[in-house]
Amino acid sequence: MQPVAYLRHAASLDHDTGRHPERRERILAIEAALSERDWDGLTRMEAPRAPEDALLAVHPQSHLDLVRGLAERGGGPIDLDTVVSAGSWEAALHAAGAATHMADLLLGERSARAAFCGVRPPGHHAERGRAMGFCLLNNVGVAARRARDAHGVERVLVLDWDVHHGNGTQEVFEADPGVLFVSIHQWPLYPGTGGAGEAGVGEGEGYTVNLPVPPGSGDSVFLSHLVHVVAPLARAYRPGLVLVSAGYDAHVDDPLADCAVTDGGYGALASGVAALGGELGVPVGVMLEGGYDLEVLGRCVPLTLAALGSDGPGLPDVPCDPLSDEARARLRRWWPGL
Numbered sequence: 624m625q626p627v628a629y630l631r632h633a634a635s636l637d638h639d640t641g642r643h644p645e646r647r648e649r650i651l652a653i654e655a656a657l658s659e660r661d662w663d664g665l666t667r668m669e670a671p672r673a674p675e676d677a678l679l680a681v682h683p684q685s686h687l688d689l690v691r692g693l694a695e696r697g698g699g700p701i702d703l704d705t706v707v708s709a710g711s712w713e714a715a716l717h718a719a720g721a722a723t724h725m726a727d728l729l730l731g732e733r734s735a736r737a738a739f740c741g742v743r744p745p746g747h748h749a750e751r752g753r754a755m756g757f758c759l760l761n762n763v764g765v766a767a768r769r770a771r772d773a774h775g776v777e778r779v780l781v782l783d784w785d786v787h788h789g790n791g792t793q794e795v796f797e798a799d800p801g802v803l804f805v806s807i808h809q810w811p812l813y814p815g816t817g818g819a820g821e822a823g824v825g826e827g828e829g830y831t832v833n834l835p836v837p838p839g840s841g842d843s844v845f846l847s848h849l850v851h852v853v854a855p856l857a858r859a860y861r862p863g864l865v866l867v868s869a870g871y872d873a874h875v876d877d878p879l880a881d882c883a884v885t886d887g888g889y890g891a892l893a894s895g896v897a898a899l900g901g902e903l904g905v906p907v908g909v910m911l912e913g914g915y916d917l918e919v920l921g922r923c924v925p926l927t928l929a930a931l932g933s934d935g936p937g938l939p940d941v942p943c944d945p946l947s948d949e950a951r952a953r954l955r956r957w958w959p960g961l
């Protein structure tokens with residue numbers, strides 16, 4: 624069995640957000656937990672800086688200049704939630720570099736069957752030309768573009784299970800059928816986008832799939848969406864790579880949202896995605912997004928990694944939630960086999 628790669632970089636600790644839920648201790652909690660397990664089965668790797676062309680595939684030069692310039696001047700706020708410090712540009716470069724390196728490992732060298740990027744700042748709220756929601760560069764978007772531009776992968780599936788809508792990733796790819804973006808998120812909640820009616824634009828219509836869930840939703844709804852919506856979509860789409868925007872803020876203990884996913888739920892989500900990758904014969908790359916309870920991160924990230932590295936139980940046998948039924952009916956317009 625090929626090992627699971629864990630990509631990290633010390634620069635993640637230098638993105639200084641002050642008193643803020645998205646803080647360096649998140650990475651320290653994850654790495655302390657993995658270290659306690661002796662990094663069992665993981666190949667630890669240092670993430671390089673992302674090459675400029677990989678960033679420019681997602682963001683305009685003006686956006687890169689703005690974030691870099693702000694960091695060079697010592698930092699400052701971008702909006703109420705999003706701050707840049709002196710070390711933030713370097714952190715963002717290595718976070719996006721983890722994304723490109725992950726794509727290279729999984730698709731070029733094929734030296735791992737799965738990889739996890741334990742880096743920050745997170746990325747899924749960052750739009751092409753706008754940093755927001757704790758995010759500066761859209762890391763998962765950079766990985767998807769790298770897969771296509773450098774490795775000739777025609778179709779990439781991005782599953783975003785962060786409790787917040789991945790508005791940035793949606794905006795980057797909303798007109799692009801080469802990326803099937805599926806987001807499961809609490810609704811209503813920040814950033815306010817991600818309604819079920821947002822389905823992509825132009826050529827990309829049908830390739831943006833929003834699965835909003837009400838506050839209080841837990842394992843049963845999240846797993847039902849994975850098994851009864853995401854898996855059949857993936858079988859129809861036949862991606863060459865599966866990427867996950869993995870937030871751990873849908874956990875019942877998370878302070879920023881109101882969902883109720885358990886440790887076991889996250890383990891089952893990860894096992895299910897690993898099984899789906901196996902069934903499709905494609906690698907799985909996971910980017911850390913949100914998740915603000917340090918103990919949850921310390922438990923659920925190792926569970927994710929264990930699932931990625933094992934031939935576990937596969938897609939769970941869960942009943943189809945009425946919300947999944949509704950989504951399937953809505954999506955049949957573009958995905959008639961659903």
Ligand SMILES: [Zn+2]
Pocket residue numbers: 785786787870872912913914
């Ligand atoms: Zn989130």
